[in-house]
Amino acid sequence: MSYGVAAALQSGVYSALSADSALAALVGTNIFDAAPTGTVPALYVSLGPEDVTDRSDKDGSGANHDFTVSVVTDAAGFQTAKEVAAAVSDVLTGAALTLTRGTCVGIWFMNAKARRVKDGASRRIDLRFRAYVTDN
Template identity: 35%
Template structure:
């Protein structure tokens, strides 16, 4: 099993999001991907960029992660993506998640950004989070 804080945190976040019936209904299934499969029907979620930096102290090894969860929609406008994004923030911001081999010190939503892709066909909202963890 991976000890990478990025992989461990993503695994737990995926499980948290997939277990929420309201979010799964809004997505039309537990469509949470690292990379969307060919022909994936929107709306769906993507784990996008992630960065990791050392957050160790003299007494413990730690990591700070900045990561993005993206909501992709094909509805006109950004209302669907924003609504789903709000659900994700409500589920993850300050969530007391239990990680394998790590202790989650803090998980906070930092920012959201909407945009259009592919000639306006896809609406997307990128939700940026900051997490700090300590190795057990």
């Protein structure tokens, strides 16, 4: 197993999200590599945790990266968050990411969880994706 592609994958995911015009129309530049601090935007996308498992075989090192992308809003309902979550899913599902190290063989949507947070004042949708990468 190799964790060597992790940073390149994160960078590729961030770049793909940041470059998408449909997502930008919804959230502008409010796409973050980590949850924002200070004055938090009313609506934003944030890269989150990942779990990595070995997928190496006789041809080389590989890994499954199960990662989260979160949509957070202070809007009263889930409609806006769901529109943004759909745009995130459209960008990443099946994306052909160019990585600075290794190869992203594929990205698949796994699941999502929508919930109220902060005593119901905010809405959050965590989307989980699986990326299979090789480090050959």
